[in-house]
Amino acid sequence: AGINVAILGATGAVGTEIIQLLEERNFPIAKLKLLASPRSSGQEISFRGETLTVEEVTADSFKDVDLVLASAGGSTSKTWAQTIVDAGAVMVDNSSAFRMEDNVPLIVPEVNPEAASQHQGIIANPNCTTILMGLAVFPLHQVQSLQRLIVATYQSASGAGAKAMAELKTQAQAILNDETPTATAFPYPLAFNVFPHNSPLNEQGYCQEEMKMVKETRKIFGDSQLRISATCVRVPVLRAHSEAINLEFAEPFAVGKAKAILAEAPGVELREDWENNYFPMPNEATGKDAVFVGRIRQDISHPCGLELWLSGDQIRKGAALNAVQIAELLVKENLLKTTASAVSV
Ligand code: A2P
Numbered sequence: 001a002g003i004n005v006a007i008l009g010a011t012g013a014v015g016t017e018i019i020q021l022l023e024e025r026n027f028p029i030a031k032l033k034l035l036a037s038p039r040s041s042g043q044e045i046s047f048r049g050e051t052l053t054v055e056e057v058t059a060d061s062f063k064d065v066d067l068v069l070a071s072a073g074g075s076t077s078k079t080w081a082q083t084i085v086d087a088g089a090v091m092v093d094n095s096s097a098f099r100m101e102d103n104v105p106l107i108v109p110e111v112n113p114e115a116a117s118q119h120q121g122i123i124a125n126p127n128c129t130t131i132l133m134g135l136a137v138f139p140l141h142q143v144q145s146l147q148r149l150i151v152a153t154y155q156s157a158s159g160a161g162a163k164a165m166a167e168l169k170t171q172a173q174a175i176l177n178d179e180t181p182t183a184t185a186f187p188y189p190l191a192f193n194v195f196p197h198n199s200p201l202n203e204q205g206y207c208q209e210e211m212k213m214v215k216e217t218r219k220i221f222g223d224s225q226l227r228i229s230a231t232c233v234r235v236p237v238l239r240a241h242s243e244a245i246n247l248e249f250a251e252p253f254a255v256g257k258a259k260a261i262l263a264e265a266p267g268v269e270l271r272e273d274w275e276n277n278y279f280p281m282p283n284e285a286t287g288k289d290a291v292f293v294g295r296i297r298q299d300i301s302h303p304c305g306l307e308l309w310l311s312g313d314q315i316r317k318g319a320a321l322n323a324v325q326i327a328e329l330l331v332k333e334n335l336l337k338t339t340a341s342a343v344s345v
Pocket residue numbers: 008009010011012013014015035036037038039040041057071072073076160161162163
């Protein structure tokens with residue numbers, strides 16, 4: 001039989017990667033539909049040796065579609081969610097539009113696959129930094145309950161989409177030519193620079209990206225009280241994010257034990273060579289499925305603290321791969337059919 005799949009945002013940084021992953025992982029597709037804005041309608045993309053044409057998304061786009069993988073921004077997801085659910089399709093949404101809704105499971109398949117069975121037509125893919133952090137932290141949290149988590153991120157341009165990646169290159173080129181770089185996708189030049197994440201700030205001084213890490217991690221871990229504080233920073237890297245994470249447990253957590261757990265953790269690759277000062281780096285994590293974790297050490301400021309460092313491909317595990325893994329989970333658990341159309345959108 002096979003599944004009729006539509007990709008909403010097929011021409012974007014994440015959509016493009018989703019298409020490649022569906023092919024690479026042999027997802028059981030009967031028909032693949034590529035949807036985007038009128039701007040890219042008619043564009044041709046190859047899939048399994050065939051040439052598919054990108055169509056403008058319309059109210060008729062989701063007829064006979066079983067699964068929609070959406071990555072076209074929050075407002076596009078909000079515009080089409082009800083139409084998708086009414087058409088009887090399940091939507092795996094990469095945007096932040098529905099992540100915190102009670103009736104929308106927020107899933108990292110290695111962490112909380114069981115939540116998928118609760119879906120009512122929409123399943124949300126978490127924020128990229130949240131996914132990467134969850135893979136490294138949840139296996140430790142399962143062994144010993146986490147009390148508090150402090151994270152600083154080093155986020156690549158890809159999180160802001162294909163245009164932002166192109167802009168970083170143009171800016172770097174401009175600087176090498178002794179010209180003044182211009183910024184449109186970002187508020188400031190990112191090349192040869194870093195700046196705190198530019199999402200809107202709340203009254204406590206935290207930006208939206210930082211609060212996503214707080215709220216989404218609590219929802220995915222199923223621990224609404226977990227104490228988390230994040231500082232999110234954009235760095236001039238093309239497509240993999242890194243994070244410095246400090247974990248505080250109720251009791252001391254032996255470094256050796258943490259390493260042994262992470263060496264076995266799904267989706268994680270332990271990368272550390274202390275003699276050579278070699279640890280995860282975004283250029284090596286780029287294009288890889290696994291999140292690279294290393295530099296695991298005792299926090300010298302707290303007997304129950306651990307420090308670790310990670311790098312993970314933002315477009316892959318941070319977005320497209322996680323969405324495709326959710327889709328695979330839906331197929332495996334026979335959860336692709338939805339009867340409910342009572343989703344609040
Ligand atoms: P388009 O290429 O037609 O603009 P990125 O995150 O890399 O910027 O990609 C965003 C994706 O979302 C692109 O595929 C883009 O299509 C798509 N998109 C943006 N706005 C809309 C819209 N209003 N309707 C449908 N697709 C949209």
